[in-house]
Amino acid sequence: MTAKLIYTFTADIWLYGENGRWHFVSVPADQAKEIRQFNKDLEEGWGRLKATAIANDHEWKTAIWFDKKKNTYLLPIKADIRKRFSLKEGDQIKVSILI
Numbered sequence: 796m797t798a799k800l801i802y803t804f805t806a807d808i809w810l811y812g813e814n815g816r817w818h819f820v821s822v823p824a825d826q827a828k829e830i831r832q833f834n835k836d837l838e839e840g841w842g843r844l845k846a847t848a849i850a851n852d853h854e855w856k857t858a859i860w861f862d863k864k865k866n867t868y869l870l871p872i873k874a875d876i877r878k879r880f881s882l883k884e885g886d887q888i889k890v891s892i893l894i
Contacts, residue, residue: 800833802826803891808872810884818872818882820890822859827867830859834894844868847893851880859892 806820822830830844838844842861847854848870855876859868870892872882882888 800830800894801891802830802894803889805887805889808877808882808884808886808888818874818877818884819869820872820888821862821865822868822870822892824867827861830868830892830894831861842868844894846870849891849893850876850888853879 802822804823804826806823808818808820811817811819834844838861842863843858844861846857846859848857850872853876855873857871857873859870861867862869870890872888877883880888
């Protein structure tokens with residue numbers, strides 16, 4: 796993937812919903828603002844924006860979603876990534892997002 800923009804940050808993994816099946820990190824507000832400024836026209840339904848994520852030298856295709864309540868993008872942390880690196884809620888993870 797040829798990325799126009801690359802964003803790197805460290806964030807805590809958090810769970811969505813009562814059953815805690817979905818694990819996310821929130822993109823820092825200043826980065827989310829810039830991503831949206833330059834890419835809003837590329838968003839699909841529900842504010843979905845295709846991306847590539849890199850964490851612990853592992854790269855995967857994914858998407859980030861804009862959350863109007865949090866006013867930022869959310870990056871899902873896939874189960875295989877969590878399992879491979881023993882990640883859980885509350886852990887910090889350094890992530891790069893390529894848009």
